Amino acid sequence: MSDLIQMGKKAKEAAVVLSVLPTTKKNQALCHAAEALLAAKEDILEANAADVAAAEAAGIKGAFIDRLTLTDKRLEEMAEGLRQVASLDDPVGEVLSMKTLDNGLMIGQKRVPMGVIGIIFEARPNVTADAFGLCLKAGSAVILRGGKEAISTNKRVVEVFQRALAEEGLPEGVVQIVQDTSRETANEMMRLNGYLDVLIPRGGAGLIQSVVQNSTVPVIQTGVGNCHIFVDESADLEKALRIVLNAKTQRPGVCNACESLLVHEKLAETFLPMIGKALQEKKVEVRGDETTCQKVPGAVAATEEDWATEYADYIISTRVVKNLDEAIEHIRRYTTGHSEAIVTENYTNAQRFLNEVDAAAVYVNASTRFTDGGQFGFGAEIGISTQKLHARGPMGLKELTTTKYIIYGNGQIRE
Amino acid sequence: MSDLIQMGKKAKEAAVVLSVLPTTKKNQALCHAAEALLAAKEDILEANAADVAAAEAAGIKGAFIDRLTLTDKRLEEMAEGLRQVASLDDPVGEVLSMKTLDNGLMIGQKRVPMGVIGIIFEARPNVTADAFGLCLKAGSAVILRGGKEAISTNKRVVEVFQRALAEEGLPEGVVQIVQDTSRETANEMMRLNGYLDVLIPRGGAGLIQSVVQNSTVPVIQTGVGNCHIFVDESADLEKALRIVLNAKTQRPGVCNACESLLVHEKLAETFLPMIGKALQEKKVEVRGDETTCQKVPGAVAATEEDWATEYADYIISTRVVKNLDEAIEHIRRYTTGHSEAIVTENYTNAQRFLNEVDAAAVYVNASTRFTDGGQFGFGAEIGISTQKLHARGPMGLKELTTTKYIIYGNGQIRE
Numbered sequence: 001m002s003d004l005i006q007m008g009k010k011a012k013e014a015a016v017v018l019s020v021l022p023t024t025k026k027n028q029a030l031c032h033a034a035e036a037l038l039a040a041k042e043d044i045l046e047a048n049a050a051d052v053a054a055a056e057a058a059g060i061k062g063a064f065i066d067r068l069t070l071t072d073k074r075l076e077e078m079a080e081g082l083r084q085v086a087s088l089d090d091p092v093g094e095v096l097s098m099k100t101l102d103n104g105l106m107i108g109q110k111r112v113p114m115g116v117i118g119i120i121f122e123a124r125p126n127v128t129a130d131a132f133g134l135c136l137k138a139g140s141a142v143i144l145r146g147g148k149e150a151i152s153t154n155k156r157v158v159e160v161f162q163r164a165l166a167e168e169g170l171p172e173g174v175v176q177i178v179q180d181t182s183r184e185t186a187n188e189m190m191r192l193n194g195y196l197d198v199l200i201p202r203g204g205a206g207l208i209q210s211v212v213q214n215s216t217v218p219v220i221q222t223g224v225g226n227c228h229i230f231v232d233e234s235a236d237l238e239k240a241l242r243i244v245l246n247a248k249t250q251r252p253g254v255c256n257a258c259e260s261l262l263v264h265e266k267l268a269e270t271f272l273p274m275i276g277k278a279l280q281e282k283k284v285e286v287r288g289d290e291t292t293c294q295k296v297p298g299a300v301a302a303t304e305e306d307w308a309t310e311y312a313d314y315i316i317s318t319r320v321v322k323n324l325d326e327a328i329e330h331i332r333r334y335t336t337g338h339s340e341a342i343v344t345e346n347y348t349n350a351q352r353f354l355n356e357v358d359a360a361a362v363y364v365n366a367s368t369r370f371t372d373g374g375q376f377g378f379g380a381e382i383g384i385s386t387q388k389l390h391a392r393g394p395m396g397l398k399e400l401t402t403t404k405y406i407i408y409g410n411g412q413i414r415e
Numbered sequence: 416m417s418d419l420i421q422m423g424k425k426a427k428e429a430a431v432v433l434s435v436l437p438t439t440k441k442n443q444a445l446c447h448a449a450e451a452l453l454a455a456k457e458d459i460l461e462a463n464a465a466d467v468a469a470a471e472a473a474g475i476k477g478a479f480i481d482r483l484t485l486t487d488k489r490l491e492e493m494a495e496g497l498r499q500v501a502s503l504d505d506p507v508g509e510v511l512s513m514k515t516l517d518n519g520l521m522i523g524q525k526r527v528p529m530g531v532i533g534i535i536f537e538a539r540p541n542v543t544a545d546a547f548g549l550c551l552k553a554g555s556a557v558i559l560r561g562g563k564e565a566i567s568t569n570k571r572v573v574e575v576f577q578r579a580l581a582e583e584g585l586p587e588g589v590v591q592i593v594q595d596t597s598r599e600t601a602n603e604m605m606r607l608n609g610y611l612d613v614l615i616p617r618g619g620a621g622l623i624q625s626v627v628q629n630s631t632v633p634v635i636q637t638g639v640g641n642c643h644i645f646v647d648e649s650a651d652l653e654k655a656l657r658i659v660l661n662a663k664t665q666r667p668g669v670c671n672a673c674e675s676l677l678v679h680e681k682l683a684e685t686f687l688p689m690i691g692k693a694l695q696e697k698k699v700e701v702r703g704d705e706t707t708c709q710k711v712p713g714a715v716a717a718t719e720e721d722w723a724t725e726y727a728d729y730i731i732s733t734r735v736v737k738n739l740d741e742a743i744e745h746i747r748r749y750t751t752g753h754s755e756a757i758v759t760e761n762y763t764n765a766q767r768f769l770n771e772v773d774a775a776a777v778y779v780n781a782s783t784r785f786t787d788g789g790q791f792g793f794g795a796e797i798g799i800s801t802q803k804l805h806a807r808g809p810m811g812l813k814e815l816t817t818t819k820y821i822i823y824g825n826g827q828i829r830e
Binding site: 020105198225366375389 | 431434435438484511514516522524527529530542613620628631633634635636651653654655658660661662664665716747769770771773774775776777778779780781782784786790791792802804805807808817818819820821823824826827828830
């Protein structure tokens with residue numbers, strides 16, 4: 001039996017325990033895990049330092065190292081995250097509907113745990129704590145498979161959690177980490193049907209595509225965001241300026257940042273030079289169509305590829321469109337279905353944009369940066385789904401659950 | 416460009432039209448399609464007769480031919496099915512929630528069409544009409560890929576629908592049938608990401624497994640039901656007898672039929688011989704554990720394989736268990752997560768069974784045969800999901816939709 005199947009079996013057994021665990025017990029376990037994390041701080045930071053040193057020795061640098069590195073502050077945030085999840089409402093057990101049929105059968109739809117959740121992620125040790133906390137609160141066991149560069153850290157963190165769980169009388173199958181970080185085990189995990197109920201990749205486009213292409217376990221696709229803002233003829237230019245600058249520059253590396261700006265042709269003389277200059281002052285490179293290049297000094301010509309690119313950087317593609325129809329058409333062609341916004345004072349155009357643009361989140365007169373579980377009031381999120389099945393948009397605790405029908409009968413049979 | 420990609424493009428264009436089509440227009444199109452189906456009766460029956468003759472010439476017989484064959488009555492049922500779907504509530508546009516955040520953003524979650532749905536099915540021409548009707552009402556375009564034996568019939572039916580749609584001003588991309596029924600096109604369809612939003616296989620276990628194993632498009636797994644009934648010590652034996660007989664024999668070929676009977680050991684002398692005899696009188700073969708074989712004359716010994724088998728036939732596996740725990744343990748091991756039932760008069764055991772058995776539908780004192788969109792009051796169903804993602808149990812119109820967040824702002828930016 002492979003290690004992964006053994007982990008799958010353990011996780012399924014743990015899921016049975018979790019499925020009927022009272023909320024107070026789950027919260028207690030989460031708080032205990034948070035304490036244990038802080039108590040083991042030295043130990044975890046030591047393991048992390050070894051991971052970071054090995055990564056640097058392998059020539060890795062920059063943002064990757066930053067994401068890999070744990071500090072006192074980050075560990076405290078991880079612990080605080082677990083306590084926050086404990087404070088959220090338990091989604092399990094909610095009865096979504098209940099009705100009595102003509103034949104007297106009473107049928108209810110009840111929210112129940114998913115069972116076993118798989119998470120494949122990159123070298124960000126904080127995901128280990130986040131995913132564990134959310135899955136536990138949602139009543140599911142989790143099998144984690146993190147990037148190889150963080151393996152020492154992840155192992156240590158999971159050991160700490162397992163010890164805390166054991167002290168609460170809970171099985172270690174509640175949270176497990178895949179120790180062998182080879183590509184083969186990742187591929188095996190993607191085909192662990194019968195053990196995993198869902199697989200959620202968290203990371204860059206490459207990781208997500210690999211999971212989508214290879215997984216036979218149901219996947220929730222997260223993340224890629226080629227987000228547009230269309231500034232309509234009737235836009236309040238002050239609002240438009242503020243929204244575009246915020247969506248592009250407040251945190252350019254994230255999936256809900258704006259990547260592409262569409263401007264109504266009637267604003268080519270007014271708003272376009274103004275926003276171009278303001279973006280450039282914030283160190284944003286403007287890649288534009290012909291009109292943009294004429295109106296924005298320093299803008300460079302955009303290629304076809306630019307319209308489809310999620311830069312996740314200080315770059316924006318910019319195009320002038322004839323009207324709302326052309327804006328919607330452009331978005332339809334290049335959207336990744338994440339977040340799309342219009343800035344307009346025209347009621348009908350606002351409603352049309354909301355109705356006709358097909359994305360997880362569609363905005364009128366607000367920054368796309370709000371697409372986030374925390375901002376939406378979910379308390380926490382496991383990721384942002386850009387697929388249409390199961391969950392769309394920020395996924396909180398509810399999106400980590402499923403439902404079952406419960407039927408109360410009195411001897412009914414089907415005629 | 417392959418035929419399928421071309422179909423995908425057409426379907427996506429049609430989905431844009433459908434996404435904003437008023438309910439009355441959709442209903443009109445459905446009723447028009449129903450009329451057109453009846454008007455083309457001769458033509459369709461002729462195509463079907465050719466399909467049937469070819470299948471028979473290829474040596475196919477029995478239930479397969481029955482499912483392939485259209486009659487006046489079946490065509491009328493297909494037309495009536497479309498009219499019924501027209502009479503159902505439109506799921507699209509429902510706002511599931513709407514709230515105002517502290518920063519004044521108003522966030523709503525709205526039910527919207529899925530986009531493009533793929534259906535892979537076997538040689539049952541009635542699925543062509545069912546799937547078309549449900550998808551259209553749910554606002555999605557559909558690409559159908561039916562079994563090769565029904566291709567002439569399916570082509571004719573889809574042509575009839577497309578003509579009716581054209582007369583309503585709707586594009587033919589609303590419903591398309593894959594003309595090339597080779598395995599290669601099926602495989603290509605399973606990897607049509609970017610065009611198909613979801614793929615639903617309808618048919619036997621082999622078809623479903625092939626789609627689950629090969630599809631990179633998100634799949635909803637339907638159908639396989641190894642359904643158990645546990646008759647508890649405190650059961651009302653008259654109810655138990657009625658429920659087991661109904662669940663096993665009312666229609667043994669379907670997925671919600673009972674396949675396995677678990678009997679509390681205290682009932683080994685009373686209920687077990689009684690139900691054994693009653694089942695045998697209905698021509699059901701009893702395959703039992705040791706005790707069953709002792710108590711039910713004519714029962715044959717069950718093998719390990721029997722416990723895991725969906726017979727879809729006049730056969731039942733039967734086992735005596737010590738108590739509720741052993742019953743739940745057995746079910747956990749062999750369930751396909753479809754429908755499970757307990758017959759009991761004990762309150763606590765009833766609640767424990769509902770809580771601890773993990774399946775799409777869990778029953779107390781009723782036949783498993785009720786797991787059905789029609790019976791549950793959905794008006795119609797596209798299948799019964801046995802997976803936990805997106806939909807679980809009978810899937811009606813709502814389960815064929817997705818949601819999007821709509822956000823009304825007033826210039827908000829993220830700090």
